[in-house]
Amino acid sequence: MAADLPRVDPDVAIAAIRDARPPVTDRFTYLTIIEANLSREVLPALNEILQDAELTQEIGWDLVFNLANLPDSEACLETIARLGNPREVILKVLEALELLDADVAQSEDEDAPATVLPQVVPKDKKFIALLGMLSILHHRIKTKYPSRFLAQTLRTVFHTYAPTQEATAAVVNLIHNLSGRRRPALPSRKSSINVANPDQDGDALKNAPDPEAEGKDGTDPSEVAMQHKLLLSFALCILETYTSSNDMAWAARMYEFYNSEKLVPGRRTLMAAFREEQSLLERDGIVGRLVALIKDLGLDSYSQKFFADITGNAIVKDPLSTTDDAAGPDDVALPTGGCISLIAYWVFSAAIFDADQPTPEINVLPGHFALLEKILEDDPQGQIQQFSGTCEALVAIGLWLHANGRTSATPYEPETNSTASEDEPTSEFMQYLHLLTLVALYHPRLQVRNAATVLAGQIFHADPSEEDKLRILYDLIENCTFASLKACAITWLREEIIDASKTPPSSGTAMDTTNRSGVFAGPQAFDTLQYVIFPDLNHLSEFGVDEFFEFFGPNVAFLLQAINFAVFLWSSAKWRNVIPANAEATVQERWFRPLWLAVDKVKMAIKHGADVEGEGMEYLLGEMDVLWERIMRLGKTEEFKAAGEIDRA
Template sequence: MASNVSVDPAKAIEAIREARTTDKFTYLTIIEANLLPEVLPTLNEVLQDAELTQEIGWDLVHNLVGLPGSEACLETIARLGNPREVIIKVLETFELFEQDGYEADSEDGEDSATVSTTQKSILLLGMLAILHKRIKTKYPSRFLAQTLQTVYSAYRPNQELTAAIINLVHSLSGERRPPLPSRKSSINVANLGVEGNASKNAPDPEADREDREDPTESELQQKLLLSFATCILEAYVNGTNMAWAPRLLEFFSPERILPGKKTFMGAFREDQKLLARDAIVGKLVALISDLGLTSPSKSFIDDILKGPLQVAPFSDPPSDPSEISLPTGGAVILLTYWIFSSTIFDASHKSPDIHIFSEHFELLDKFLQDDAQARIQKTPGTIEAIIAIGLWLHFSNLLGFEFSELNKEQDPQTSDFMRYTHLATLVALFHPNLPVRNAASTLAGLVFHSDPSDEDRLKILYDLLENCGFATLKARAVAWLKEELISATSGDNPSLFSTTQALETLQYVVFPNLDFLGEDSEGNGGGKKEIVEFLSGNLQFLLQALNFGLFLWGGQKLGEYVPDNMDAAVRERWYEPLVRAVEAVEKEEGLPTEIGFLRGRLVDLGEKIGAEEEY
C-alpha cells in the first residue's frame, strides 16, 4: 500500500488517538484514512486493547502488510485478534499474491518506501505461526489444511520465502530447531511467532470449551505438514536449477570435462548464490526428516512407482491420516537428494533398493508416458532428478540383471531397452536446460551400450534411425553406432558389430537415398525452399552422418567391418544428391550458418569415397 502523503503525520496520530470513542466501523475508516508509517507506533498502542483488536484487527491486515514498519502491529493483531477471522484475512491476502506473483530475488537492498510481495508473505507466515497455535478446537487440522493449501498455491520459489516457510513448519510441528534468519534484515521472521512469548496471546474467543482435541489430530497435522514440506521441496527444485545430473556426471566421469572448462561442481562450491540453493534444499530435507521421513523404505519406493501421480494431496481437509499422501514428484526429488548428498557430500543417507531395470525404467515410464514434452517442460526439476537417479544407478552398477544363456527369462526384453532409451532421449530432446539434455543423452547411451545382446542393440539403432522424427536423436544414434564399432574393434568378444552385418543392416538408414531432393511431387526439379527446409531440419543428423562417413573411410582399419562397395553405393544414393542440393541453395540469403559446416564436411568426405568431381 502506498503512503497517503497528503495526510499530515501529526494530525493523523491525533485523529487515531481521539477517535477511539467512536463506533468500531467509523474508527476503522479513520485508521485506514490516516494509515502512515509515522502513526504505526501509536496504532500499536491502541491495538493493545484486546477487545478492540478482536473487532477491527482482521480488517487491517491487508493494508498494514504493505506498509513499511508494520511488523509490530501485525504481531499484535495475530496475538490479540480473533484468530479465525484473522486467518481468513491472511489467506485472502495470500490469494491476492497468487494472482500477482512474486518478484524475483534481488541482491540489492529494497526501497525503504515499499514492501515486496516476498516480504509481505514472510510477515503473513509469521502471523500464521501465532494464529494456528491460538485456535482451540476439536479439529485444528481443518484450519491447517486450508492454510497449507493457500500458502502452497501462492508460493513462488525463492530462498527468503522458502526459509520463512521452513520456520513456519518447524513452529507448527513443535520442533525446536533455531529458525532460519531472513536474508534481508528489515524483516525478521523470528519476531512474528517463531520465538515469540505465547503468554502475550489472547485466548481464542470461539474456543470449543467442552470438546477436547480429537485423538487423531496430532498425526493428521504431522502428516499434513510432511506432505506440505515435500510439496514445497518439489516446487523449489522445479523453479531452481540445481544441476544435480550434470554434477553427478562430472563426479562419475571426470574424463569428460574439457580442460580449462568451468565445472558445475566447482561453481556450486564457489558461488554463494549456488551454495545457498544447496543449503535451502538441505534445510527442506532436514525438515522432512524432523517430520518423520528419514529413509527410502520399500513402502516409500512402492508408493512412488505403483501409486497414482499425486499433486498437492492436502487440498481437502482429511478426516484420517491414511488419506494424506506425498506428492509423487516431491518424493522423487527427496529420493534424489538422499542419493546425491550421499554421493557428493558424503552424507549418511541409506541407499534405496532400486535398479535400472525395472524400478528406474518404471519411474521414467510413469512420468513420461503421457504428453512427455509438456511434463518435462512443466516439471524440469523433477525430470532432472529422475535422470540423476539413473546416472547414479548406472555408475553404481545397479543395472538389475545379469545376462546368461541359462537365465534369459530374467533379463529385460529388447522392448524394455528400446523403451528405456526412447524415454531418456525424450528428456534429451525437450528439457529446457542444455546440461540436463546432455546428461539425459549420456544416460540413454550408457544404458543402450549396457544391453548384453548385440542383436538388441542393432534393433534399437535401426528403430531410432528408421522411425524417429527428430534429427538430434538420429544423430545420437549414429554416435552410438560409432561407439559400438570402436568397442567391437578394440575388444576380444565377437559380436554383430565386429562383422559386416551391422553396417549392412544400418547403412540405408544412416545414409538414406536422397534423390528426392532433386524432385518435386511430379518428378520435376525440387524447389529451393523445400531443400532449405530439409537441410535446416536435418542438419545435426546430416553432419553426424558425414562425420561417421569420415570415420569409416578416413584411414581407420575398418575394412573387415565395412561391406564391399558400400562407399560407392553411399556416394551414388546419398552423397551426390546431397552435394547437388547444397549447391542449389548455397548462394541463397538467410541460410543457417551451420550449412557452411555441412559444405566443408562434404568436401572432406568426397575425397575419401572417390567422388569424381571435387566439390
C-alpha cells in the same frame, strides 16, 4: 502514498486514533478513523493501542489487509496475531494471501484510478509477514481438530507461494514452527537469507488465550499424525515447486562429477559455480533445509511402500486441494513430483556432498523405468515442459543408478536367436531409451537435455544383448523424426564398434580384430544398418537451392554424423573387417555421390548469385561447408568432380 493524496499531520493522526478509542466511538467508527489516519508515522502509536487485548480482539482482524500493505507494519501485525481472535484473524490473513497476486496486478495497471494507493510493499515481504502471523495464530488455537485449520492454511499458502529465496525461507520457518520444533532452527549453510520469524524470535508469553478454546487441545496421537502428514505433503509440494522454478543443475552437476575427465580444462564448472556464488549456495541451502524438515516429519528412509505408492497410484499434482475429505493421515497423499525430487536430492547429496542420505533400492530396469513411465505416460512433451524439475530429478537419479552399477535387476540370458529381427518384442531397454530420449528432446534446459542424452548412451551400452542393441539402433535411425537423436544412434554405433575392438577375442590369444566375434566386431551391424544410415539420396538431383535447404535444415545433424561415421570407417584400415564386401561402392553410388553433387550444385548457384538470405541460413551454410570438407577428406571425389562438371555443362 500517492503524491496527489493529502497527507495528515502525524501528530494530528496519532491524537485522532488515541482519542477516538472505544467506548468514545463504536468499533466500526473507530476502524474508519484508523483507516483515514493510517501512515507509517502512526504505526508505533497504533501498536501501543493494540496492546489492549480486548480492543484487538474486537478490531484486529479488520486491520490485517491495510497493515499488510503498509511498510514497517510488522510489529502491529505481530501484536494482532498474538492478541486478536485467532480464528477470525487467520481468515483475514488467508484472505490477504489470496489477494497478493491481485495487488501486484493492480499496482502494475497503468490505467488504475488515481485514488488507488500504490503497492509499496513487495509481494515477498507481505508474504513473509503474513506467514509469520500464521505461525503464531496456529499455536494459539485450542481445538480438538487443529488439522482442519491447518489444512486450509497450507492449501492457501501453497497456492499463493512464489518460489523465491526469501518466500521459501519463510515457508521453511512456517513448517519448522508448526511441526512441533523437533530440532533447532536450521540456518542455511553460508546463506545471507534472513527472514522474520516472530513465532520463534518473539515472546510467546504475550499470546492471549483462545477465547473460543475447546476442552481438548488436539494432542490426540491420531490428530498429531494428521498434522504431520499435512505438513509433510505441503513440504514436498514446496520442494517440487522450488526445484522446478530454480535451476538446481542436479543432472548437470552429477554429469560433471561422474565424467570429470571429459570437462574442458580452464572452463568453470557448475560444481565450482555452486560452491562460489552466494545465490547458488543459497539454492542448495534452502533445499537442504526443506529436506531436513521432511526427515523430521517422518520421511527419513526409502521403503518399498514409498516407491510403490509413487509408481502404483495415479500422479498426484496437488494433494492439498483434496484434504478436506481426509479422515486420517493415510488419506493425505504425497505429491508425485515432490517425492521424486526428494529421491533425487538424496542421491545427489550422497554423491556430491558425501552426505549420509537414504538411497533408493531400485535399478534402472525396472524401477527407474517405472518412474519415467509414470511421469511421461500421457502427453510426454507437455509433461516435460510442465514438470521440468521433476524430469531433471529423474535424469539425476538415472545418472546415480548407472554410476553405481544398478542397471538391471534381471540377470541376462543370451538369446538363442542371434539374428536381429523387426518381429522381436520391444525390450525394456528400448522402451526405456524411448522415454529418456524424449527428455533429451523436449526439456527446456540445455544442460538437462545434454545429461539425458549422455545417460541414454550409457544405458544403451549397458544393454547386455548385442542383438537388442542392434534392434534399438535400427528402430531409432529408421523411425525417429529428430535428426539429433538419429545422430546419437550413429555415435553409439561407432562406440560399440570401438569397444568391440577392445574386447578380448572369444577364443585363442590373437589380438587381430578379424578374429573377433559378435555383432559389432564384424560386418553384421553395418550390413543391418547401412540402408538407414546411408539411404538413397539420388532424388536430391531434382532439388533447387530452396528445396535443398528444406531437406538439409531438419537433417543436418544426422547427415554430419553419418559423414563422420564414414570418415571413421573408411579413413583407416583398422575397421575394414566391419565393412561388408562391396559396401563402399554401393554406399558411394547411392549416398556419397548424390549428396556431393547436390552440395556442389548449391555452392555453384550461390556463387552465381542465388538468394540464400533468411533466418538460420548463416548456420546452415557453415554446416554445409563442413559436410563438403568431410566428403573431400574421404579422398573418393574424383569421379564426383567429373560428374559435377558434366552437370554444370
